[in-house]
Amino acid sequence: ETGVTQTPRHLVMGMTNKKSLKCEQHLGHNAMYWYKQSAKKPLELMFVYNFKEQTENNSVPSRFSPECPNSSHLFLHLHTLQPEDSALYLCASSQEGDLYEQYFGPGTRLTVT
Amino acid sequence: QKEVEQDPGPLSVPEGAIVSLNCTYSNSAFQYFMWYRQYSRKGPELLMYTYSSGNKEDGRFTAQVDKSSKYISLFIRDSQPSDSATYLCALTNGGYNKLIFGAGTRLAVHP
Numbered sequence: 001e002t003g004v005t006q007t008p009r010h011l012v013m014g015m016t017n018k019k020s021l022k023c024e025q026h027l028g029h030n031a032m033y034w035y036k037q038s039a040k041k042p043l044e045l046m047f048v049y050n051f052k053e054q055t056e057n058n059s060v061p062s063r064f065s066p067e068c069p070n071s072s073h074l075f076l077h078l079h080t081l082q083p084e085d086s087a088l089y090l091c092a093s094s095q096e097g098d099l100y101e102q103y104f105g106p107g108t109r110l111t112v113t
Numbered sequence: 114q115k116e117v118e119q120d121p122g123p124l125s126v127p128e129g130a131i132v133s134l135n136c137t138y139s140n141s142a143f144q145y146f147m148w149y150r151q152y153s154r155k156g157p158e159l160l161m162y163t164y165s166s167g168n169k170e171d172g173r174f175t176a177q178v179d180k181s182s183k184y185i186s187l188f189i190r191d192s193q194p195s196d197s198a199t200y201l202c203a204l205t206n207g208g209y210n211k212l213i214f215g216a217g218t219r220l221a222v223h224p
Contacts, residue, residue, distance in 0.1 A: 004156070006156075040121060040216060041216060042117070042201075042213075042214040042215060042216045042217075043157075043201070043203075043212075043214040045211050045212070048211070056211065058211075090156050090157070092156075099205065099210075099211070099212065100145040100147055100162055100203075100205050100207065100212065101147075101159060101162065102159065102212065103159065104149075104156030104157045104158070105156050106154070106155050106156045107155075107156050109154075
C-alpha cells in the first residue's frame with residue numbers, strides 16, 4: 001500500500017448505528033487530519049493530530065469521535081449521526097510543520113439514512 | 114465575507130485551450146498558496162504550492178500569486194481531457210494554521 005488509504009470507501013448507516021472510519025498513511029508523516037467535504041462547499045477541517053496528540057477540534061459535534069493510536073493510523077468513530085452528516089470524509093497527512101503539503105486519501109462516502 | 118472565493122464553474126473548454134482558474138481571498142496574512150486537483154470519487158491531490166508572491170511553473174501548469182490584489186491563479190496550457198477535474202485552491206498563514214479551502218472549480222476539457 002502506498003500513500004494514504006481509507007476504509008471503507010462507502011458506508012450507509014442508520015441514525016442509531018455506531019460505525020468507524022479508518023485511515024492509514026504510509027508516508028512516514030507525523031500529522032494527520034480529518035476533513036468533511038459536502039457538495040458545493042469547501043473542505044471543512046474537523047480534527048488535527050500532531051504526533052498522536054489532538055491539536056485542533058474545529059467545533060465538531062460530539063457524535064464524531066476521533067482516535068489516533070499512533071502516527072500512522074487515524075480513526076473516526078461515528079454514533080447517532082444525522083442525515084446532514086452525509087458527506088465525503090477525507091483523511092490527510094503531512095509532516096508536522098508542513099501542513100501546506102498535505103496528502104489526501106480517497107475518502108469514505110457516508111450516507112446517513 | 115468568505116475568506117476564500119472560488120467560482121464553482123463548471124468551466125468547459127476544448128482540448129488544447131489555455132485554462133485560467135482563480136481564487137480571491139481576504140486575509141492578507143496568507144503566505145502559502147496551494148492548488149489541489151480532485152478527480153471524481155477521489156481525494157484531492159496536491160498539484161503545486163507557492164510561497165508568498167510570484168509565479169511557479171511545473172510542466173503545463175503555472176501558479177501565480179498577486180498578494181497586492183489578493184488574487185491567485187492556476188493556468189493550464191495545452192489542456193487535455195485528462196485535466197477534467199475539480200480544482201481547489203487552499204491558503205494558509207503557515208506554521209500550525211489550518212488550510213482554508215475554496216469550494217472548487219469544476220473543469221471539463223472536451224476532445
